[in-house]
Amino acid sequence: MPWRDPVPLTRAWCLWEIFCGISNEGTEVTIQLPKSEEQALEDAIRDSYKAVTDTLVRVQAERADAFNPHDKHMIFTAIESWAGGFGAVNQAVKDQLRAWCLQKAVGAVEAMRARGEDSTGAFAGLCNHVGGERGADTFGNLGIAYASKGEYDKAIAYYEKALAVFVETLGEKHPSTANTYNNLGLAYDSKGEHARGIHYYEKALAIRVETLGEKHPSTATSYNNLGSAYHSKGDYDRAIAFYEKALAIRVEMLGEKHPSTADSYLGLGNAYYSKGEYDKAIAFYEKALAITVETLGEKHPSTASTYNNLGSAYYSKGEYDKAIAFYEKALAITVETLGEKHPSTASTYNNLGSAYYSKGEYDKAIAFYEKALAITVETLGEKHPSTADTYGNLGIAYHSKGDYDRAIHFHEKDLAITVEALGEKHPSVATSYFNIGLLYDKRGDKEQACAYIQHALDVFATTLGPDHPHTLKAERNLRRIRGGAVTRQHTSTQHVSESRLQQQQCLLIATFFFVAHADVDARRPANTGSDGEDKKTGTGRDAPRGCSVPARAMYEDACECPGEPLAGWLRKRGRRRAAFRPCWCKLDDDRLTYSKGPSLAERGRIPLSSVLSAELAHGGEELHVAVPGRTFVFRLHARSDTSLADWCTATNSRINATT
Structure with missing residues (x-):
């Protein structure tokens, strides 16, 4: 195509082919110029790089035309049904063209160097375009695009290119450098490499504290991201500490009634959810919901996500009908705001399926799945x-x-x-x-x-x-x-x-x-933040939009034979009907002990010789272990990996073995 007049970009079928290529993993899009245009483009890039990119990225898919009206209608209908619609298509095509233009600029630099023109002012100017902030922005955009598709290795490769340019042109201690470290952290965190994610989040935090100050929304985002990463590692207390830091900054700098403040409440809710403290989680989710409804409205994806969180908390409490009610609210909003064919809609259908599964309504569950x-x-x-x-x-x-x-x-x-x-x-x-x-x-x-x-x-x-x-x-x-x-x-x-x-x-x-x-909805897209950061270089991730309920769970194993220790997380009710608190329980041949963690000192011991009975209660939601003068009450914890039924069977097996 002629670069000065990219006619193909005004044709519906051409844009459709480009869109299909870039939206399918493993498909490469090749952009070529006639031989006669190559030199003209190199000259134009050297003389006015911005003019070239501005010309090439004037993409408006909604204004494209087709000879056959039926073809145009078919293409437009398909684009409108795709997540993001025309805006997403335009952005995807523009990003692809910018990346191609940057590659052509790199080629022009190499050609000038080969011709011995590397001491000219034109060469220096072109190098600035290739290696300056503009090029880094392009790399950052591509990284965000690949991350949004779940292609984290490709995203990391582009983030690293952007980082190298920012460090060289702006220095290590610059907000754009911090943003790129943040995006690298997000990519590794999303891959499940939480330690590497934390490493990059900490780098971003250090730069932000030094360049922007402790009390800045971007600093709060770094604290929130660290909370999320430690949450993913299972270090919930440390996660809570980071979420609380983020919350304090956001309340002071942005106010109580701000979407980012709601995100911090969500993070705290998620952490307490994972600790098995569902009532605390619900309290934080309700705070987040009130803020979200007031600031963003009832019919907003973030509101739907918070309803999903509340549903998941009630789900984990065994209150499946309440969970279904919240999931249905989330579904109605998601379908209206994002459409039927959207990943968040799919997540909510999954949630409904799980709730009906737990009720034993397998056919309904399958329909939702x-x-x-x-x-x-x-x-x-x-x-x-x-x-x-x-x-x-x-x-x-x-x-x-x-x-x-x-x-x-x-x-x-x-x-x-x-x-x-x-x-x-x-x-x-x-x-x-x-x-x-x-x-x-x-x-x-x-x-x-x-x-x-x-x-x-x-x-x-x-x-x-x-x-x-x-x-x-x-x-x-x-x-x-x-x-x-x-x-x-x-x-x-x-x-x-x-x-x-x-x-x-x-x-x-x-x-x-x-x-x-x-x-459930795990997070907002990387390029739609609420902290005012430059979208070109990516924004920080806020608290996960959704409970940390694992998408896949482990099958329950067979109950251990007597003599084989059974250990795991449960929640034990305190004396005088106090709140349930997490504890690490271990069942040996002659005793059941509990502590604050697997390697910590015992907090209490129940000799099996003194146990009068061990039985399930409240529909299997509680395990009651009765001894003279007291009944110990246990419930499952979010990290429990053995059912209460198995704990009950194993306890009775050992009791029978000791009598």
Whole structure:
């Protein structure tokens, strides 16, 4: 196309082809000029780089035309139904053209250097365009675009290019440099590499404190992001400390009634939710909701997300009808504001499916999961973690119905996508391996079960740490299946035949206790912040828009045999009906002990010889352990990895063994 008059950009079919190319992962868009135009473009770039980019990016898809009115109607309808509509298409095409123009400028620099023109003023000016802030902005935009698609490795590559330019042209201690560190942190955090995410968030925070001051909205964003990362690592108390810092700054600088303040309340709600303190979480969510409704209105995506959070909190309390009511409110707003075909709509359908699943209404759950799946595949693609999560939920629901063939089909799809999307070293992948390992165990194939669960153990230990409940659960089950010691070291998966690993063949034979947790709106897009940061270089992530309810959960393992210690997180009610507080419980042959953590001193001990009864109460929501003069009451914790039914069975098994 002639660069001065890019006629193809005014044709609906041409824009459609460009859009289809850049919106499909793995598809490359090639932009070419006639040979006669190459030199003219180089001259123009050298003389006026801005004029060239301004000419090329005058894209208005909504004004494009087509010879056949039917074609135009079809294309416009498809664009309008896509998330973001014409605005997103225009921006995507512009970003692609800017990146291409930058590449042409780099080529022009190399050509001038080859001709020996590297000592001229024109060469210096062109180098400034290529390596200056404009080029960094383009790299940053591309990073944001890839991050929004879940292609974090590509996003990181572009963020690193932007960072190199900013450091060279503006220096290390500059807000734009801090923003890029922040975006790198977000990308690594989203990949599940929380330690690396924290590293970059801390760099961004240090620069912001020095250049903008402690009491600045961008500084608050850094504190919020650190809170989110520590939250993801399971360090909830540290997360709360960072969220509280962010909240204090936002209340002082932005006021109580501001969307960013609401985000901090959401972060605190999420952290308390993950600690199992659901009533506290609900209180913070209600504060966030009141602010969001007042500042953004009832019919706003953020309001819908907060309704989702409240639904998830009530869901975890076992109040499924209340949860469904909040999810339905969220769904109505999401459909009206974002449309039916949007990832947030899919998330809410997933939530509704999970609530109906927990009520035992499996057909209703499947109907909602299928709606979520159709939208997720269309908007995010087949090979996306959210698609895998929904396949997993469908597998679980069909398993609960006893339709094992369909369950196998969906679990195989789940694992294949998860490995391809996230890589082998990710907790979600480990969870899939663990679940399949338990399936092989129930099938009686101990060798395959051990191979899969050993693989899960290695990944859990590497990504979550040796004391995480998932790591301990995998270790416990591996010991049970092997009947002996296990090691936390990476072992070859040679015990698993290559063909079977590749095909992920497994049969769902036994019945497992399982809660299909929902995938909820995790965060706002990286380029729509509320802190006034430059959108070209990316904004900081605020508190997760949604509870930290895992999208995939681990199958409940078989109850441990007497003599095998059982340990994990529960919540224990204090004396005189005080609030339930998290505690680390351990059941040995002769006692049940509880403490504040797996490596901390005992806070109390219940000798099994004194236990009068151990039974489930309130519809299975509580475990009551009665001793003379007192009844200890336990509930599940957000980090619980063993059901109360299993705790009850194991306790009674040990009581019977001691009598």
